[in-house]
Amino acid sequence: MATKDYLGWDQTLFRDQDVFEIDFVPDQLHHRDRQLRELAFHIRPALRGGRPLNAICKGLPGTGKTTCVKKLFADIEEATRTLMPVFVNCQVERTRAKVFAKVYEQLVGHAPQTNGVPQRKVLAAIARHMLDEQQVVIVCLDDINYLQDAETVNGVLYTLIRTHEEYPGTRMGVIATLSDVHRDLKAELDACVTSVFQPAEISFDPYTAGEMCAILKDRAVQGLYPGVLSAEMLDFVVTQTIAPWDLRVGLDLIKRSVLLAETAGRKEVCRADVCAAYEHSRYVHLACTVRTLSAAERRLLRHIAEMSRASAGLTSGEVFRSAKERMQLSYSSFFDRLRKLDEMRLIGVQHRNEGGRTRGIALRYERDLVVAACG
Numbered sequence: 001m002a003t004k005d006y007l008g009w010d011q012t013l014f015r016d017q018d019v020f021e022i023d024f025v026p027d028q029l030h031h032r033d034r035q036l037r038e039l040a041f042h043i044r045p046a047l048r049g050g051r052p053l054n055a056i057c058k059g060l061p062g063t064g065k066t067t068c069v070k071k072l073f074a075d076i077e078e079a080t081r082t083l084m085p086v087f088v089n090c091q092v093e094r095t096r097a098k099v100f101a102k103v104y105e106q107l108v109g110h111a112p113q114t115n116g117v118p119q120r121k122v123l124a125a126i127a128r129h130m131l132d133e134q135q136v137v138i139v140c141l142d143d144i145n146y147l148q149d150a151e152t153v154n155g156v157l158y159t160l161i162r163t164h165e166e167y168p169g170t171r172m173g174v175i176a177t178l179s180d181v182h183r184d185l186k187a188e189l190d191a192c193v194t195s196v197f198q199p200a201e202i203s204f205d206p207y208t209a210g211e212m213c214a215i216l217k218d219r220a221v222q223g224l225y226p227g228v229l230s231a232e233m234l235d236f237v238v239t240q241t242i243a244p245w246d247l248r249v250g251l252d253l254i255k256r257s258v259l260l261a262e263t264a265g266r267k268e269v270c271r272a273d274v275c276a277a278y279e280h281s282r283y284v285h286l287a288c289t290v291r292t293l294s295a296a297e298r299r300l301l302r303h304i305a306e307m308s309r310a311s312a313g314l315t316s317g318e319v320f321r322s323a324k325e326r327m328q329l330s331y332s333s334f335f336d337r338l339r340k341l342d343e344m345r346l347i348g349v350q351h352r353n354e355g356g357r358t359r360g361i362a363l364r365y366e367r368d369l370v371v372a373a374c375g
């Protein structure tokens with residue numbers, strides 16, 4: 001092959017490929033007006049120099065919690081310097097020290113010296129910055145369930161929302177996002193945190209099929225040249241997205257299908273591109289969703305996958321009996337975990353007999369992949 005022609009980087013079907021990246025924040029956030037309005041209500045006092053109200057955004061993975069907060073933060077940054085938004089990804093910053101270092105970095109503009117520097121000094125520097133700049137701060141703890149443990153959750157929240165007690169004049173609020181819809185975070189907090197935190201809960205319901213279709217169409221219009229993804233192919237992408245009910249699958253599917261068409265030198269995505277891309281994109285849901293499970297939930301999912309190696313049609317009774325030998329499990333916690341795995345579309349659960357609790361259980365992905373994803 002002569003030169004570097006095979007890279008073909010000068011010909012593209014993408015108007016803007018970033019539009020399909022997982023962290024892209026669209027200008028128009030469809031079907032999240034209520035949630036954006038509620039978030040705006042909570043930060044309104046801070047726009048006038050007061051303390052923001054605290055909130056928890058709760059919804060299944062992929063329902064737009066992170067995107068809504070990022071959109072709100074981008075709009076705040078454009079509108080004012082009085083309120084400083086700080087975004088902390090708790091999947092990355094899992095300890096108290098790392099969270100505070102991130103807050104410092106975003107406020108001051110560079111990472112703090114952490115070697116041998118006590119946390120108190122970092123906190124004092126954050127407070128001094130807020131007072132000097134006369135700034136109110138709103139911190140988003142994205143995916144708060146990833147913080148190391150309950151003690152860390154309490155410690156981080158306690159310090160952030162009670163900063164004013166040690167440093168009078170500072171004003172800080174917290175928005176947390178949580179993808180475990182059955183977890184009652186408030187109930188897990190120490191009394192000294194709850195008394196000040198008092199968060200409102202903002203719910204993020206799963207998108208309907210029509211809403212997912214509208215969002216994907218909007219992204220395609222924004223990110224691709226006209227004619228690259230026909231109405232028929234978009235419908236096909238939507239059909240594939242509905243199976244795992246996850247927008248992220250649809251976005252990945254469009255990106256991969258277009259790349260395949262591009263590589264083949266075509267100007268339009270065909271059905272074979274979408275089918276080939278789906279072989280990869282369908283696992284986006286598995287990988288992203290398993291990451292959000294607790295260790296106990298992941299253990300049960302892995303156990304179901306291992307059992308389905310030996311038996312095609314599993315029942316809830318046999319899974320419970322076998323799982324109980326391996327892990328601490330009550331009957332009700334078993335059914336709670338089962339319901340969650342079903343809601344997250346990792347397994348399918350069907351009633352077997354009228355009136356009884358017996359269910360049929362089926363994995364939605366190949367068992368080896370599930371075992372691997374569970375680690």
Ligand SMILES: Nc1ncnc2c1ncn2[C@@H]1O[C@H](COP(=O)(O)OP(=O)(O)OP(=O)(O)O)[C@@H](O)[C@H]1O
Nearest residue numbers: 022024029030061062063064065066067179215247
């Ligand atoms: N209303 C929307 N309009 C456009 N794109 C959206 C919308 N909601 C979600 N998305 C897209 O779907 C993907 C997943 O959204 P996001 O990461 O915000 O979900 P999440 O609820 O925070 O998930 P998790 O709980 O796993 O962190 C992102 O790529 C985002 O751009």
